[in-house]
Amino acid sequence: MLRTITKTLVGAVFAGGLLVPHAFAETTLNALFMAQAAYSEADVRAMTDAFTKANPDVKVNLEFVPYEGLHDKTVLAQGSGGGYDVVLFDVIWPAEYATNKVLVDVTPKITDDMKKGVLPGAWTTVQYDGKYYGMPWILDTKYLFYNKDILEKAGIKTPPKTWEELGAQAKIIQDKGLLKTPIAWSWSQAEAAICDYTTLVSAYGGDFLKDGKPDFQNGGGLSALKYMVDSYKSGLTNPNSKEFLEEDVRKVFENGDAAFALNWTYMYNMANDPKDSKVAGKVGVVPAPGVTGISEVSAVNGSMGLGVTAVSKHPDEAWKYITFMTSQATQNQYAKLSLPIWASSYDDPAVTKGQEELIAAAKLGLAAMYPRPTTPKYQELSTALQQAIQESLLGQSPPEDALKTAAQNSGL
Amino acid sequence: MSGTWMTTRAWLLMLPLLVVMVAVIGWPLVDTVSLSLTDAKLVGTGGSYVGFENYTNMLSSSNFSRTLATTTLFAVISVAAEMVIGVLAALLLNQQFHGRAVLRALMILPWALPTVVNATLWRLIYNPEYGALNAALTQLHLIDAYRSWLGEPGTALAALIVADCWKNFPLVALIALAALQAVPRDITAASLVDGAGPFNRFRFVILPYLAGPLMVALVLRTIEAFKVFDIIWVMTRGGPANSTRTLSILVYQEAFSFQRAGSGASLALIVTLLVTVLAVAYAALVRKTAGSAA
Numbered sequence: 001m002l003r004t005i006t007k008t009l010v011g012a013v014f015a016g017g018l019l020v021p022h023a024f025a026e027t028t029l030n031a032l033f034m035a036q037a038a039y040s041e042a043d044v045r046a047m048t049d050a051f052t053k054a055n056p057d058v059k060v061n062l063e064f065v066p067y068e069g070l071h072d073k074t075v076l077a078q079g080s081g082g083g084y085d086v087v088l089f090d091v092i093w094p095a096e097y098a099t100n101k102v103l104v105d106v107t108p109k110i111t112d113d114m115k116k117g118v119l120p121g122a123w124t125t126v127q128y129d130g131k132y133y134g135m136p137w138i139l140d141t142k143y144l145f146y147n148k149d150i151l152e153k154a155g156i157k158t159p160p161k162t163w164e165e166l167g168a169q170a171k172i173i174q175d176k177g178l179l180k181t182p183i184a185w186s187w188s189q190a191e192a193a194i195c196d197y198t199t200l201v202s203a204y205g206g207d208f209l210k211d212g213k214p215d216f217q218n219g220g221g222l223s224a225l226k227y228m229v230d231s232y233k234s235g236l237t238n239p240n241s242k243e244f245l246e247e248d249v250r251k252v253f254e255n256g257d258a259a260f261a262l263n264w265t266y267m268y269n270m271a272n273d274p275k276d277s278k279v280a281g282k283v284g285v286v287p288a289p290g291v292t293g294i295s296e297v298s299a300v301n302g303s304m305g306l307g308v309t310a311v312s313k314h315p316d317e318a319w320k321y322i323t324f325m326t327s328q329a330t331q332n333q334y335a336k337l338s339l340p341i342w343a344s345s346y347d348d349p350a351v352t353k354g355q356e357e358l359i360a361a362a363k364l365g366l367a368a369m370y371p372r373p374t375t376p377k378y379q380e381l382s383t384a385l386q387q388a389i390q391e392s393l394l395g396q397s398p399p400e401d402a403l404k405t406a407a408q409n410s411g412l
Numbered sequence: 413m414s415g416t417w418m419t420t421r422a423w424l425l426m427l428p429l430l431v432v433m434v435a436v437i438g439w440p441l442v443d444t445v446s447l448s449l450t451d452a453k454l455v456g457t458g459g460s461y462v463g464f465e466n467y468t469n470m471l472s473s474s475n476f477s478r479t480l481a482t483t484t485l486f487a488v489i490s491v492a493a494e495m496v497i498g499v500l501a502a503l504l505l506n507q508q509f510h511g512r513a514v515l516r517a518l519m520i521l522p523w524a525l526p527t528v529v530n531a532t533l534w535r536l537i538y539n540p541e542y543g544a545l546n547a548a549l550t551q552l553h554l555i556d557a558y559r560s561w562l563g564e565p566g567t568a569l570a571a572l573i574v575a576d577c578w579k580n581f582p583l584v585a586l587i588a589l590a591a592l593q594a595v596p597r598d599i600t601a602a603s604l605v606d607g608a609g610p611f612n613r614f615r616f617v618i619l620p621y622l623a624g625p626l627m628v629a630l631v632l633r634t635i636e637a638f639k640v641f642d643i644i645w646v647m648t649r650g651g652p653a654n655s656t657r658t659l660s661i662l663v664y665q666e667a668f669s670f671q672r673a674g675s676g677a678s679l680a681l682i683v684t685l686l687v688t689v690l691a692v693a694y695a696a697l698v699r700k701t702a703g704s705a706a
Contacts, residue, residue: 078455100671
């Protein structure tokens with residue numbers, strides 16, 4: 001009896017030994033991405049699969065959160081001692097992440113090929129204080145999308161070149177009874193509102209900070225908010241904009257309920273997809289307008305980068321993964337929802353084919369990208385500005401006073 | 413066995429629990445108190461001692477007073493509504509009728525749903541462009557144009573309270589229903605014979621049986637409503653213009669968004685203190701009610 005048991009045991013161990021493939025020194029990376037805009041979740045999974053196929057000894061756990069949760073989740077994971085190896089970060093966070101040692105300084109790992117090949121504007125996404133904290137991955141700005149059908153019915157030949165013209169065209173559309181409220185924005189109490197505001201600040205030649213102190217409460221910063229309030233009060237802007245995020249704007253535009261909408265790159269191909277868009281084939285895109293005498297076009301730097309966290313136990317593998325995800329080959333392959341960071345990609349027919357209009361707008365828009373301020377206190381500044389925007393829209397306080405209060409509450 | 417030995421044994425038996433209590437409640441509390449006296453950031457440096465600065469700053473800020481008012485308004489109205497609707501639902505479900513069992517099971521559904529699902533659902537209902545509420549009200553000719561329920565300070569808090577009530581009244585109803593089942597039949601029958609009307613019967617015969625359990629529900633719901641976070645975060649993130657920002661959201665912003673762990677800890681302790689005061693006051697009330705009911 002005992003011998004049978006021993007035999008069975010030995011047999012089992014032996015068989016088990018045979019079944020185990022030769023052991024890899026397997027590394028598992030945890031990566032945090034966002035579940036909206038730019039590359040789709042499916043795209044990110046496909047890219048990652050391609051990476052693990054090429055690097056079978058590295059496993060990547062992907063996690064997706066909405067943009068609104070990305071910053072807090074990253075910081076929380078870090079604060080609690082566990083966390084991610086690779087994180088997606090917005091252009092507004094490197095200052096804070098660098099100051100609080102959330103991200104690793106990867107300056108020595110940036111090769112000359114990278115430096116030469118990537119668009120200069122994209123680099124500002126990952127830099128703080130002269131150092132690099134990752135690789136740019138999503139190169140993005142807000143564009144002005146328009147419904148060609150509605151403009152044609154209104155007898156408008158060319159889309160607006162200035163913000164004033166945008167209002168005038170919207171008025172024509174409204175007067176002709178084509179749409180009740182022709183313009184859609186994402187002015188919810190969230191970062192989305194700041195992106196729309198920044199686009200206007202860039203158009204009016206304003207700035208957020210001067211010598212480290214708030215400067216948005218006068219000049220271009222004030223004109224930008226005044227434009228928002230005027231557009232809202234005139235009834236040309238969809239009043240629900242003040243609770244919209246980008247996805248709400250997309251749905252309204254895709255339903256044919258907006259003639260003009262400000263949104264990121266990803267809306268172009270999604271709104272042109274007849275499967276869930278009623279306006280497929282009628283989507284026009286141009287850079288966001290400028291202001292006569294001040295600017296030709298306007299744009300906000302809405303780019304995002306991939307970085308290695310300071311708590312990562314596998315920084316080398318993490319960097320390998322990042323370089324794969326940001327490589328020109330990978331980016332060219334998935335250029336439908338997010339345009340590449342590589343300059344030469346824009347002349348590659350594989351990238352441009354079928355989205356020539358978007359590429360033309362991108363060449364102007366990306367070159368004009370205006371940054372939101374780089375300060376470790378960005379979240380506070382942004383929260384104060386969000387409140388100012390909403391209070392002004394709701395008529396609770398005039399733009400001048402709202403911005404003055406925001407400057408006081410900005411923590412700067 | 414001597415009394416001392418009994419006492420010692422009781423303490424010995426409680427020891428594991430005491431150890432666990434100190435580990436999971438005592439230590440974090442002490443840690444939070446000491447954190448609240450520093451200017452520590454969430455990540456990076458540990459921070460240095462600043463005394464009660466965090467507390468004085470927080471208590472004197474207009475953000476705090478406004479948020480406290482919003483939270484109180486939310487808690488008072490939603491808990492009051494949940495109690496009334498819950499008791500009415502319980503009285504209804506205590507009647508004999510066809511399909512009562514199915515209705516009872518259905519009623520518990522909103523409460524069983526995760527809050528995030530509930531909040532997302534209500535966001536869809538309130539959607540200013542395609543929401544069911546706008547569609548229904550327009551078809552009934554109660555409003556002439558679609559409205560932005562969550563985008564106006566006047567309606568946003570009310571809309572949140574409705575969503576919160578829908579989720580939480582089943583708990584009150586369930587507790588009340590259980591209590592109703594304990595009301596002896598002969599007493600209600602006797603009150604009928606004595607000629608008591610429905611109101612008097614409820615007030616003088618049934619309510620005394622309900623009072624104790626309802627106090628428990630009231631305590632639970634008030635404390636939870638005071639700490640409300642998720643339903644509001646999903647639906648409005650405290651907007652528009654901070655009109656729906658509650659204390660928990662303020663704690664979250666301080667500690668996590670702005671990474672001021674010290675300041676966030678002080679605010680969290682202030683909230684804890686407020687909730688504790690409420691709980692103690694209620695507990696006294698429960699004892700009184702239970703005493704008078706007996």
